[in-house]
Amino acid sequence: MIRHIIAAIAAALTVWAILYMAKLDQEVNRLQMIHEIIQKSKLEVPMAKKATPTQQPQKAEESEEEKKLKVLKEKAGRMSAFEVSTTYRRNCASCHGINGEGAVGPKLIGKNKEYILQALKDFKSGKRKNYVMYGLLQQLDDKELDDLATEIGSFAQKLKEAQ
Incomplete structure (x- = not known):
């Protein structure tokens, strides 16, 4: 038994x-x-070469698309109310907005450094579940996380100074 x-x-x-x-x-x-x-x-998408004066563009649509893309790139570069680091722009801005105002991800502006640093560490360790954050933060060391938290924690002050 x-x-x-x-x-x-x-x-x-x-x-x-x-x-x-x-x-x-x-x-x-x-x-x-x-x-x-x-x-x-991270891969760069090759842009179509512009037609030289001796060459005619294949389609007028492509030319218009290139113009629109150029305008959007210029506009995106000016949308920032204040300067942000390359690390923030590369890893955070697409979801949290160029100034931390929130987009797909939550609003970061107004959060203090300690809160942001703890959240970053929790995402990196897997304590907080978010696969995108986990994947992005695996590339960053503790110093970079601290620098990023310091920068994000200063967004409210930077915005106040910019206005």
């Missing part, structure tokens, strides 16, 4: 271990996908 109970417990533990490993595999696959997305976002 005891052997049957021990066998049942062993079988239950085996099933649990299999399910747990399957869940871990799913997490690893998600992290790999996030890593691939981050790597793809």
Whole structure:
């Protein structure tokens, strides 16, 4: 009788271990996908060459698209109310806005350095679950996290000075 109970417990533990490993595999696959997305976002997209005066553009649409893209790039460069670091612009601005005003991600402006630093550390360690943040922060060391938190913590003051 005891052997049957021990066998049942062993079988239950085996099933649990299999399910747990399957869940871990799913997490690893998600992290790999996030890593691939981050790597793809770093790739530069080659722009079409502008036509020389001797060459006619293939389509007027392409020329218009290039003009619109140029205007958007110029506009995006001026949208900042104050200067932000390259690290912030590269890693944070697309979700949290160029001045931390929030976009896809939450509003950062007005948060203090300690709060931001703790949040960054929690995301990097996996304590707070956000796969995009986890993937982005894996590239940064503690000094860079501290610098980023200091910068974000100063956004409210910088905005006040800019106005």
